[in-house]
Amino acid sequence: MSVNPDIQVERDTATFRSIDVTHMLDGSPEATNQRRIRQKQIGDDPQINRRNIIFMSHEERYEAAIARGLRIEQLKAEHDWDIMDENNAIMWCFSDIAMFVHKVMFIPAIERLGNKEQHDKWLPLAIDHKILGTYAQTELGHGTFLRGLEMEARYDKSTEEFVISTPKHSSMKWWPGSLGHSSSHAVLLATLYIDDQNCGMQPFIVQLRDLNTWKPLPGVEVGGIGPKMALATTDNGFLVLNNVRIPRDQMLMKYAQVSKDGKFTKSGAAKANYSTMMLVRVGIAHSCYFSLAVGATIVTRYSAVRRQGEIKPGAPEVKILDYQTQQLKVIPSIATAYAFHFCKEHLKWYYIETFQQIQQNDFSGLPEIHCVTSGLKAYMSDIATAQLETLRRACGGNGYLLSNGITNTYIQTLALPTVEGENTVLYLQVARYLMKCLKVAATGEAVKGSLSYMNEKIKTPYTSGLVTREDYSNVKKLLKLYQNMTVRLTQKAGDHLNKLHVSGQPKYEAWNNTSVQLVNAAKAYCQTYVLGMNIEGLSTQAVDLPGDALEVIHQLCVFYALHGITEQSGNFLETGCINITELHIIQQEAQEMMAKIRKNAVALVDAFDIPDNLLNSTLGCYDGNAYQHLYDSAKSDPMNQKQVLPAFEKYIKPMLQGKHTSKL
Numbered sequence: 130m131s132v133n134p135d136i137q138v139e140r141d142t143a144t145f146r147s148i149d150v151t152h153m154l155d156g157s158p159e160a161t162n163q164r165r166i167r168q169k170q171i172g173d174d175p176q177i178n179r180r181n182i183i184f185m186s187h188e189e190r191y192e193a194a195i196a197r198g199l200r201i202e203q204l205k206a207e208h209d210w211d212i213m214d215e216n217n218a219i220m221w222c223f224s225d226i227a228m229f230v231h232k233v234m235f236i237p238a239i240e241r242l243g244n245k246e247q248h249d250k251w252l253p254l255a256i257d258h259k260i261l262g263t264y265a266q267t268e269l270g271h272g273t274f275l276r277g278l279e280m281e282a283r284y285d286k287s288t289e290e291f292v293i294s295t296p297k298h299s300s301m302k303w304w305p306g307s308l309g310h311s312s313s314h315a316v317l318l319a320t321l322y323i324d325d326q327n328c329g330m331q332p333f334i335v336q337l338r339d340l341n342t343w344k345p346l347p348g349v350e351v352g353g354i355g356p357k358m359a360l361a362t363t364d365n366g367f368l369v370l371n372n373v374r375i376p377r378d379q380m381l382m383k384y385a386q387v388s389k390d391g392k393f394t395k396s397g398a399a400k401a402n403y404s405t406m407m408l409v410r411v412g413i414a415h416s417c418y419f420s421l422a423v424g425a426t427i428v429t430r431y432s433a434v435r436r437q438g439e440i441k442p443g444a445p446e447v448k449i450l451d452y453q454t455q456q457l458k459v460i461p462s463i464a465t466a467y468a469f470h471f472c473k474e475h476l477k478w479y480y481i482e483t484f485q486q487i488q489q490n491d492f493s494g495l496p497e498i499h500c501v502t503s504g505l506k507a508y509m510s511d512i513a514t515a516q517l518e519t520l521r522r523a524c525g526g527n528g529y530l531l532s533n534g535i536t537n538t539y540i541q542t543l544a545l546p547t548v549e550g551e552n553t554v555l556y557l558q559v560a561r562y563l564m565k566c567l568k569v570a571a572t573g574e575a576v577k578g579s580l581s582y583m584n585e586k587i588k589t590p591y592t593s594g595l596v597t598r599e600d601y602s603n604v605k606k607l608l609k610l611y612q613n614m615t616v617r618l619t620q621k622a623g624d625h626l627n628k629l630h631v632s633g634q635p636k637y638e639a640w641n642n643t644s645v646q647l648v649n650a651a652k653a654y655c656q657t658y659v660l661g662m663n664i665e666g667l668s669t670q671a672v673d674l675p676g677d678a679l680e681v682i683h684q685l686c687v688f689y690a691l692h693g694i695t696e697q698s699g700n701f702l703e704t705g706c707i708n709i710t711e712l713h714i715i716q717q718e719a720q721e722m723m724a725k726i727r728k729n730a731v732a733l734v735d736a737f738d739i740p741d742n743l744l745n746s747t748l749g750c751y752d753g754n755a756y757q758h759l760y761d762s763a764k765s766d767p768m769n770q771k772q773v774l775p776a777f778e779k780y781i782k783p784m785l786q787g788k789h790t791s792k793l
């Protein structure tokens with residue numbers, strides 16, 4: 130099929146070469162080649178390809194997702210993939226792999242929470258798929274408040290075993306992925322009791338199913354929790370354990386130990402057992418980038434080939450991308466996807482460095498990285514889901530179809546604000562850190578790390594620093610506005626907290642009564658962080674780009690900063706970081722920048738380089754032939770393979786013949 134001329138002209142008139150930006154996103158031309166080879170191995174494989182999933186039943190999808198997982202293992206062995214390749218493969222399959230919690234949580238939990246002997250015993254079994262596992266933490270009664278977990282592991286000194294039980298309905302495990310039907314084992318988080326003394330949440334390895342028959346072991350009641358909005362193939366489950374006994378060495382003992390005679394000891398940081406969640410929060414940031422890149426690609430391409438209505442009366446119908454309002458739906462998502470790219474790259478290296486320190490028992494970086502990973506997981510998933518919905522609607526009626534490729538991406542991404550810590554709760558963790566830094570800054574001590582800008586801002590009076598028109602496209606000046614706004618919102622929340630406390634409210638009550646302001650400050654901190662990483666990316670990753678490409682990536686960053694101010698203008702005005710005249714100029718500059726970026730919109734999403742066989746979209750194919758692909762997809766619907774469906778004879782015909790009323 131030839132390329133739609135409407136999309137070809139977009140490529141021909143772009144001011145830069147997409148491939149240069151693709152190399153930047155991948156890190157180098159060699160990395161681009163390597164990724165393309167991997168994506169071809171996945172996309173071309175009939176067992177992995179997700180082409181027909183929209184026509185499958187729940188059970189068919191589940192089975193296909195198991196087969197996909199197995200096939201990925203084979204490809205990994207055949208092509209010598211490393212862990213990054215494997216994680217990317219899972220992401221490119223949109224996590225449509227039934228055992229993916231085994232890979233992204235079960236194995237990492239053993240690695241992080243187990244000691245050397247436990248690594249030696251369990252990791253080879255898990256890595257070779259001799260056992261399949263889940264991460265079973267959340268219960269029916271508690272997901273957020275981990276100190277409230279009710280499943281009990283009581284140590285029995287006489288047999289040197291833990292006895293695990295579910296005292297009431299609310300204490301059953303509820304939600305763990307792959308638990309329903311696909312796991313033989315679980316890393317199970319339960320409250321440890323020794324002689325009735327509560328020793329906090331600890332991780333245990335518990336076998337759930339017989340490895341030959343796959344039947345639940347005695348004392349184990351397990352099953353799926355029922356159909357969900359999406360992620361149909363991650364069989365989230367429930368688990369009830371009735372006095373199930375496991376040997377002492379099946380408590381993962383890297384950070385807490387129970388001796389044979391029942392002595393409890395702890396090593397490492399207080400929250401070291403929470404470290405698996407931090408890793409997955411980093412993975413979620415990466416997923417948010419990918420989902421948004423997918424959505425932006427589909428909708429930008431569709432908007433460039435869909436013609437509807439006229440701008441100039443009587444003139445030919447225009448591409449919907451030429452409507453300014455459509456641009457406002459599409460361009461921010463492109464700019465955000467690029468900002469998220471820089472941010473997730475930074476986060477990946479930041480996590481690797483800090484994890485290495487933690488491995489050396491240096492926990493000093495833990496509070497800051499907990500703040501950053503919690504905040505970015507929350508902020509990026511909030512923004513990604515909001516923008517995906519805007520993008521989906523920007524396709525009009527066809528945005529409601531499953532074959533468009535964006536609907537599935539959107540509803541899958543909708544899980545991310547909830548999993549690994551509900552977003553509001555995570556923002557409140559960020560706020561806790563903000564309040565601590567505020568206290569440090571107030572005493573005149575230097576705040577270090579991502580909030581070091583607080584040192585300067587807390588002392589100096591604020592001026593926007595926007596004097597000339599050029600200042601409005603100076604990303605460093607714009608970043609200062611964001612930093613000002615974050616510090617002011619933090620101070621405002623801090624003042625409110627203190628005021629309530631001084632007026633007699635206990636600290637915990639004052640905290641709850643300030644939590645709206647606290648969350649607002651935390652979001653501002655996250656938004657500032659993302660912008661900061663975008664700007665840093667310009668001078669690190671983007672710096673080697675040819676001038677024309679660098680200019681466009683720079684424009685995107687300016688637009689991201691300006692648009693963010695227009696979206697949050699209330700915060701910027703209320704804190705006095707800009708005045709109304711400055712806001713009007715910012716709005717105007719943002720619109721002008723959007724119009725410039727529009728010219729390169731298709732080339733910018735092409736640079737994400739997501740192949741058609743992973744994109745799985747009728748609307749967003751590279752060739753721009755959306756109508757042909759929509760028609761082909763409709764024709765391939767199994768319901769269209771018969772001219773007349775059985776329901777005709779059963780119900781429609783009797784109705785047409787007036788026979789139905791006799792049965793009423």
Ligand SMILES: CCCCCCC/C=C/C(=O)SCCNC(=O)CCNC(=O)[C@H](O)C(C)(C)COP(=O)(O)OP(=O)(O)OC[C@H]1O[C@@H](n2cnc3c(N)ncnc32)[C@H](O)[C@@H]1OP(=O)(O)O
Nearest residue numbers: 266272273274275276400403406412413416499548549550
């Ligand atoms: C790539 C796609 C992947 C999709 C994956 C899908 C699979 C999904 C899996 C899951 O959802 S698994 C279950 C995830 N569950 C959660 O994330 C639970 C959320 N809750 C928490 O994380 C915590 O309970 C809490 C809300 C952060 C608070 O915990 P708690 O009440 O026990 O803490 P406090 O006693 O209040 O102490 C807070 C104290 O602890 C520090 N802290 C908290 N978490 C961490 C951490 N992860 N690392 C380091 N430090 C942590 C926090 O900073 C506070 O410190 P101080 O201020 O007291 O110094």
Ligand SMILES: Cc1cc2nc3c(=O)[nH]c(=O)nc-3n(C[C@H](O)[C@H](O)[C@H](O)COP(=O)(O)OP(=O)(O)OC[C@H]3O[C@@H](n4cnc5c(N)ncnc54)[C@H](O)[C@@H]3O)c2cc1C
Nearest residue numbers: 264265266267271272273304305306544548549550551553
């Ligand atoms: C698709 C999916 C996959 C999952 N996979 C797993 C898995 O593999 N393993 C696993 O263990 N779990 C898993 N979970 C569970 C998930 O981690 C929890 O649902 C999540 O942590 C939220 O906890 P919750 O359900 O208890 O929400 P709740 O805490 O009940 O949240 C409900 C509301 O209460 C608010 N709230 C709660 N506490 C506070 C507070 N302190 N301050 C202010 N507001 C508060 C929240 O903001 C939210 O608005 C999964 C969930 C989903 C949806």
